[in-house]
Amino acid sequence: MPPSNAAPIIEIDGISKSFGAFKVLNDLSFSVKPREKLALIGPSGSGKTTILRILMTLEGIDSGTIRVDGDNLYQMERNGKLQPADESHLHRMREKIGMVFQLFNLFPHKCVLDNVTLAPMLTKGVSRRDAEKHAMELLDMVGLADKAKSMPSQLSGGQKQRVAIARALALKPKIMLFDEVTSALDPELVEEVLNVLWRLCRETDMTMLLVTHEMGFAHDFADRVLFFDRGRIVEDGKPDEIFRHPKQERTQAFLKKIIAAGHRV
Amino acid sequence: MGQWAGYLQLILDGAVVTIKLTLMGSALALVMAFLAGLGRLSRFAVFRWLATAYIEFFRGTSIFVQLFWAYFVLPLFGFSLTPLQAGVLALGLNVGAYAAEVVRGAIKSIGKEQYEACIALNFNRWQGLRHVILPQAFVLMLPTFGNNAIELLKASAVVSLISLTDMTFQAQVVRAQTGNTLFPFLTILILYFIMASVISLAIRGLERYLTRGLDGIRS
Ligand SMILES: Nc1ncnc2c1ncn2[C@@H]1O[C@H](COP(=O)(O)OP(=O)(O)OP(=O)(O)O)[C@@H](O)[C@H]1O
Ligand SMILES: [Mg+2]
Numbered sequence: 001m002p003p004s005n006a007a008p009i010i011e012i013d014g015i016s017k018s019f020g021a022f023k024v025l026n027d028l029s030f031s032v033k034p035r036e037k038l039a040l041i042g043p044s045g046s047g048k049t050t051i052l053r054i055l056m057t058l059e060g061i062d063s064g065t066i067r068v069d070g071d072n073l074y075q076m077e078r079n080g081k082l083q084p085a086d087e088s089h090l091h092r093m094r095e096k097i098g099m100v101f102q103l104f105n106l107f108p109h110k111c112v113l114d115n116v117t118l119a120p121m122l123t124k125g126v127s128r129r130d131a132e133k134h135a136m137e138l139l140d141m142v143g144l145a146d147k148a149k150s151m152p153s154q155l156s157g158g159q160k161q162r163v164a165i166a167r168a169l170a171l172k173p174k175i176m177l178f179d180e181v182t183s184a185l186d187p188e189l190v191e192e193v194l195n196v197l198w199r200l201c202r203e204t205d206m207t208m209l210l211v212t213h214e215m216g217f218a219h220d221f222a223d224r225v226l227f228f229d230r231g232r233i234v235e236d237g238k239p240d241e242i243f244r245h246p247k248q249e250r251t252q253a254f255l256k257k258i259i260a261a262g263h264r265v
Numbered sequence: 266m267g268q269w270a271g272y273l274q275l276i277l278d279g280a281v282v283t284i285k286l287t288l289m290g291s292a293l294a295l296v297m298a299f300l301a302g303l304g305r306l307s308r309f310a311v312f313r314w315l316a317t318a319y320i321e322f323f324r325g326t327s328i329f330v331q332l333f334w335a336y337f338v339l340p341l342f343g344f345s346l347t348p349l350q351a352g353v354l355a356l357g358l359n360v361g362a363y364a365a366e367v368v369r370g371a372i373k374s375i376g377k378e379q380y381e382a383c384i385a386l387n388f389n390r391w392q393g394l395r396h397v398i399l400p401q402a403f404v405l406m407l408p409t410f411g412n413n414a415i416e417l418l419k420a421s422a423v424v425s426l427i428s429l430t431d432m433t434f435q436a437q438v439v440r441a442q443t444g445n446t447l448f449p450f451l452t453i454l455i456l457y458f459i460m461a462s463v464i465s466l467a468i469r470g471l472e473r474y475l476t477r478g479l480d481g482i483r484s
Contacts, residue, residue: 056384056385057384058381058384058385087389091387091389094384094385094387095387097385098385099385101378101381101382101385103378105378105379105381105382105385106382107379107382107397108401109400109401109404118386118396119386119387119388122388122392122396123386123387123388123392167386168385168386171386171387
């Protein structure tokens, strides 16, 4: 499904973020349309992870505003005044967003099925029966229905990551954030995770933001690519424009380096 | 030989008191450990302050003095306790203060990524603590909790000072009545050792049970 022309589902407007004296994001603005599949690429340390973490409310911002699905992410209106978001506002906003981490972050003390059912049961009051039914559908979709009763420690990296994807999907978020979800995997396990992402890309109408170093996959997957450097967007365009005909020198240099490192573009 | 059976019975009666004290004291210590351990990590300064005050106070004063307060001084303020209640209170509060630091340390050792998964899955603080952090931290606390319980068992002998008829108290009675030192003290030596071993084994069993199929948490 192509991205819609409706109002943006994510609007980032002039945000800045520093860690101590180091300015990671500098007056950054961009917006994302509903159903859009966006790839974020760029050199190490350019702030890609930080953007996803800010959207997931794992990290605050110093200035600027972010709107998600029409609501201000970090501020709320109360008595006609804008105030910092409280916990219940953040909980409402987090319902719209899911995130998959580079290192999976599964719950090691829970079996695969419980990893997937825990959040819907706790945060949405779904019954165990319904949660397990939905979880089994999701595990089936990621090809792990037979591992439902396994513990995470018994899985390979690729299997862990597919469980993590199922776990995030179980909450039916409108927006999914993927932070280098294949970077921690052995090369032969990358494919199985990318296949799942590929299915999600074609079969769901979620908005997806994908940070990746897999340039070939980013090219096929994304409707649009953002190239970041030092906390700013250097280039923003269709995959073909960015990968085949980059306009900016820094994009060209980055892609050249990536290709030299053996990645397919 | 017949008279020794009677004296052995006396010591076994004392053993029952010691076991009771240890079980009830450990239960109180466990509750206090979680209250104070979580209090130390609270967002609210009042709780942090209260927990710190409790921990420092009970670690910084001796169990003797605490027991004497519970039994002899509290009545002056209108709280009269039986020797057993005073013993459980003093032992539970004292060991709870040490165990609180175990709770705090174990919770802090759970990686940041587990907390972040909780946020990404939209758990509230309590849900994350209850279903993700504590179950993992509890496994880490267990071995030290076992040591704490054994410490409590050994410390329970102080209650003989407030005339509670525990195992040590009864051994002294037997010694006074028979003039024999070896029999009563060898007996309680063995009994204390058996009790401590039971605690060790129970904790190890529980640990094995809780860590089935789970590695990568134990560091
Ligand atoms: N919690 C933090 N404290 C201090 N500095 C941080 C923190 N998180 C990130 N940084 C710094 O911010 C910069 C941007 O980090 P970020 O993780 O967003 O980069 P990235 O584009 O995801 O890089 P990579 O491709 O290596 O993952 C880096 O220089 C990093 O060292
Ligand atoms: Mg990163």
